[in-house]
Amino acid sequence: MKSRRSVATGSGTAGAPGRWPVVGHAPALISRRLEFLSSLSSVGEVVEIRLGPIPAYVVTDPTVAHQLLVPGDRDYDRGRLMEKASVWFGDSLLTSHGASHQQQRRSLRSAFTSEQVDSHVRHVQDAARTLVESWTADEVLAVDELMKDLALTNTAQSLFSTDLTAENLESFRLHLPTLFKSVIFRTVLPSGMERMPTMGNLRFKKAMRSLNGVVGDLIADRRAGSGNGDEHGDLLASLLAAQDDQGHVLPDQQIRDHVMTMLVAGSESTAAVLSWALYEIFRNPHIAHRVREELGAIPSGHALTAADVSSLTYLNNVVSETLRRYPVPFIMRRTLKPVRLGEVELPAGAEIVYSPYLLHHDRRWFPEPHRFDPDRWSSTGHGSITKGSYLPFGAGAHVCIGKRMALAGLTTALAVICSHWRLEPVAGQRIREVATGTVHPNRMPMIPRRLPADDRERAV
Numbered sequence: 001m002k003s004r005r006s007v008a009t010g011s012g013t014a015g016a017p018g019r020w021p022v023v024g025h026a027p028a029l030i031s032r033r034l035e036f037l038s039s040l041s042s043v044g045e046v047v048e049i050r051l052g053p054i055p056a057y058v059v060t061d062p063t064v065a066h067q068l069l070v071p072g073d074r075d076y077d078r079g080r081l082m083e084k085a086s087v088w089f090g091d092s093l094l095t096s097h098g099a100s101h102q103q104q105r106r107s108l109r110s111a112f113t114s115e116q117v118d119s120h121v122r123h124v125q126d127a128a129r130t131l132v133e134s135w136t137a138d139e140v141l142a143v144d145e146l147m148k149d150l151a152l153t154n155t156a157q158s159l160f161s162t163d164l165t166a167e168n169l170e171s172f173r174l175h176l177p178t179l180f181k182s183v184i185f186r187t188v189l190p191s192g193m194e195r196m197p198t199m200g201n202l203r204f205k206k207a208m209r210s211l212n213g214v215v216g217d218l219i220a221d222r223r224a225g226s227g228n229g230d231e232h233g234d235l236l237a238s239l240l241a242a243q244d245d246q247g248h249v250l251p252d253q254q255i256r257d258h259v260m261t262m263l264v265a266g267s268e269s270t271a272a273v274l275s276w277a278l279y280e281i282f283r284n285p286h287i288a289h290r291v292r293e294e295l296g297a298i299p300s301g302h303a304l305t306a307a308d309v310s311s312l313t314y315l316n317n318v319v320s321e322t323l324r325r326y327p328v329p330f331i332m333r334r335t336l337k338p339v340r341l342g343e344v345e346l347p348a349g350a351e352i353v354y355s356p357y358l359l360h361h362d363r364r365w366f367p368e369p370h371r372f373d374p375d376r377w378s379s380t381g382h383g384s385i386t387k388g389s390y391l392p393f394g395a396g397a398h399v400c401i402g403k404r405m406a407l408a409g410l411t412t413a414l415a416v417i418c419s420h421w422r423l424e425p426v427a428g429q430r431i432r433e434v435a436t437g438t439v440h441p442n443r444m445p446m447i448p449r450r451l452p453a454d455d456r457e458r459a460v
């Protein structure tokens with residue numbers, strides 16, 4: 001159904017207003033991405049936008065989003081976003097589809113079992129404790145940067161049994177924003193821009209060289225250290241031991257692609273969600289109070305398990321709400337054959353956008369969508385929400401492989417931090433949502449304040 005806000009399109013679908021000659025909707029997608037995407041709910045169920053001259057179809061209806069992701073998966077590949085990102089991620093779970101994707105997913109499954117999630121919880125608890133014990137009361141912390149380091153350290157430790165050096169962490173901190181920004185520009189602007197000798201493209205090459213160096217060293221160190229057998233039992237051990245049907249080991253390039261993908265996919269969203277959760281908990285004293293009350297039931301110094309953290313009902317509601325309020329901005333697919341999506345007939349090769357951010361901020365499914373309210377999840381839980389309206393981890397064949405690890409890790413890190421300190425947002429700082437691969441804060445300065453002695457003694 002078209003609304004009065006739509007404009008006419010050649011395809012007969014509702015068209016988004018504000019289209020420019022040549023660059024299409026790129027200006028809106030670059031400068032005010034979240035606002036633009038959210039505005040499309042009132043235009044139609046499937047809305048046509050332009051990425052440069054290329055039409056793309058934004059799904060704004062949960063039923064249609066479910067139809068795109070779940071039963072219809074074999075009709076689509078990963079689309080323009082991942083095509084542009086494949087210079088960075090190579091051939092991996094994030095960029096592949098169909099039989100090759102299924103084969104990769106089967107071979108990586110063993111790194112995401114319940115035992116691995118439990119061991120992740122232990123790593124996160126240890127690393128988060130080390131972090132909070134290094135803080136001094138009343139200093140100003142750059143919480144967003146600290147959460148990036150924490151998430152990356154935990155991913156590297158859990159999947160690759162590696163302690164990243166301060167230099168490695170700095171390299172990621174410096175170069176990830178450039179890579180995300182370039183991939184989005186290349187997706188929304190006309191093709192061919194990536195071949196021009198611009199400053200952005202030169203920075204992209206430099207960033208790739210630096211991160212390839214970190215990942216290459218990580219793999220080489222393991223190869224050198226493991227001799228004839230690899231005792232680590234982690235993802236890297238499975239990758240190094242994997243053989244195809246003819247008994248050939250995986251090419252070095254493929255191992256690099258998987259390691260790079262997991263380090264980035266495993267840390268970037270986790271870091272953003274951690275920062276936002278701390279921000280929301282501590283700017284709402286009633287939420288901080290309820291979180292601490294719940295944590296009081298855990299014996300001090302107890303080594304947490306995945307079962308412990310999943311029983312923290314209120315803290316898990318805080319995590320669910322953070323994932324609703326600050327999810328991935330947009331993801332793409334492309335039709336492999338003519339497809340009917342909702343009421344719309346699309347030809348083969350059509351680019352499609354689904355946006356967890358748009359769906360999670362539609363007031364029809366989430367009243368007062370900008371209000372942070374963990375109690376949305378307390379009476380109804382996840383059972384009664386409209387199917388397809390809440391997609392923080394996607395759905396269907398490409399649902400996040402790290403979902404259970406992410407949820408357990410997020411709750412663990414928050415439990416440790418909130419049981420040690422009260423973090424006070426620095427007054428007068430405007431915290432903005434910045435959309436790249438995730439929705440992350442532009443900055444997050446906070447001041448750790450000491451808890452009363454009784455509470456400190458009960459720290460997790």
Ligand code: HEM
Pocket residue numbers: 093094105155261262265266267269270273328331391392393394395397398399400401402403405406
């Ligand atoms: C808060 C944390 C996280 C969020 C919000 C998140 C979100 C997502 C989403 C929305 C997708 C679906 C992409 C699509 O539809 O194409 C996805 C896929 C993926 N995620 Fe996550 N993720 C998180 C944590 C992790 C972690 C911890 C890992 C690994 C350690 C990970 C690895 C991946 C991979 C490899 C895929 C591609 C899966 C496939 O296509 O088979 N993610 N994630």
